[in-house]
Amino acid sequence: MLPLSVSERGLGGEVCPNADGERSEYWRPAAGETSPPNPLHNPFAERTDYFPEDRRRVSYALQTLWHEKTRYAAGVGAVAFSAVLMVLQVGLLLGLFETTSIPVDHTSADIWVGSQDVRSVDLGVPIGVNLHMARLTGKSGLVGQPELYLANYANLTRPNGGMERCFILGSGLDPDAAGAADVLTPELKSALTMPDSIVIDESDLNRTGLTGLGDRIKINGVEVTLVGTVRGMKSLAAPWVMCSLTTARKILATYLQPDQTTYLLVRAESPQRAKEIVNELNAEYPEMQAHTADDFSFSCRWYWLTRTKAGIAIGYAALLGLLVGAVITAQTLYSATMASAREFATLLALGIPRKKIYGLVMEQSFWVGAAGIVVAWPVVYLLSLGAAAGGAKVVLRWEVLAGAAVLTILTALGSGLFALRSVRSIQPMSLLR
């Protein structure tokens, strides 16, 4: 290395940046040295060339973003934060409202037939068994006989006093019964065939005042015995109470006439055929409502989501997240653009159209949004796993993920538009002092 001495020219001399981009005093070779082609070589200025020659097709915007990672990190972080907030909130809400369709999701029936305009499984009103059974059995493509499914709210009297609403799910208990919840083991189904016996989810034990197997409580005045507990039938408002058709009919005696049921359930040859049968039934008999299991499940969730206005609350929270993301991203892009104002001013002086610089800033904002999404996804998955471990289900539907991605990119682009103010203010004249 050449011996170095401080320049006598002092402040008027050369300045060169150090590795941190800060300007340091100028040094030059000592007298007597021949002028080297690069007399100002700064050994600390060596940097890794992230985009060497063979990769130069990377856009200027992306290259700048990568070069100034720390500067743009705040924007990427803000965008990721709003994306995570949005997806988790919607995911938690969907997870929460999944409990409203649990009876439908845990049975193996393909077609549900209920009363007119029934939109959620807990809203069915009694229908005549014979009439509806006849309508169903006339259809081809069904597998097995339609089964009764008795369902309605009931009042549960806790052992220590006090009332609790519960929801009775009375189904067939044959090994291949379409209405029997899939969480019921053969042993539990067998136990439920005993008169006045019930099974509940273990998470509902406290709520119902039950402590263990063999405990007895009254539902609608009928004394029933707990013969087992299951997992996966968590409830939101009223505990699901699984029992046989006989027990259900006894509990719901004042609600259901002997020749009535809440639903008729049946399997179909194929999902496609199930859809066709449902369409035919709804067209032929407008006074009843047939659903495929998938549609009914969605209908239950959607009904409660809109009914409770929870969607609006989530919408506001997501909007707030987007706003925070947008403001920080706009500020990041604005200051990054202003930091390059002299370079942009030089291009403008050379006659480069201003719209090219607008394009660069907009492309940068797009990449900030895209990077935010890339950062957000693993965080979303980790947090949803954490939530699941804590007992809260986060439903990550592709529609929600895609929607959040689109909103995030739009937010970033909006922030870019805001940052264009800084480009408008750049004048080449500012370079002449």
Next chain:
Amino acid sequence: MSRSFGDGALKRFALRDVTVDLFPGQLALLMGPSGSGKSTLLAVLSGLLPPDSGQVFAEDQGRTVDVWAMTDPEREQFRLRHTGFIFQGYNLFPALTALQQLEIVLKWGAGLDNAEARSRAEDMLKRLGLDQQKSKKPAQLSGGEKQRVAIGRALVKDPTFIFADEPTSALDWENGKVVLELLRAAAHSRQASIFVVSHDDRMKEYADVIYHLNEGRLEVEHNPAAPAPIHLPVEGFS
């Protein structure tokens, strides 16, 4: 041309009825004390700052045009076709390599495709002796090299006029001489008009014509001792 700043009692003339002729193949040097209006004259001549009165005529596509009678987009197009700038700072994008600093002007300005922009930018860097530095970013270049990249950016679109505002002020004299030699070589071999603003007397020996600006008035001094076109040790513009 005249140009003033401020109003009423605070009105101050930066330029008073100033006339300048710039010729192809000539390096004109504008000197004067600080605050004498040197940068104002450069800005008015180069189409960056409108004069209060007067005109700036130039040859454009075979006809004589008044730069300040154009619309803003027309003037932008004029600058794109005809002018190159070298400012006091290097104003290089920290994220881009030396080659890309030149390519961006050709791609965004002249609309050249990647291959042609690259080829012309490489050629220019080679002429400036920066062949080995083309893949380096500003942080990896010395001050002299950075100013040469800035000159390359000004010259790469082959402008008719090159305006340089204190182009050597951030350099030591050894590097400053290299810059001036490059500018002279551009003037002589490319028949460009070079207009350099400086307060450094050592530059006079490189100028064909020297203007002195003092309190808004201009005096001309021709330099009979101006050296012949210089061929640079680093492959110049011969």
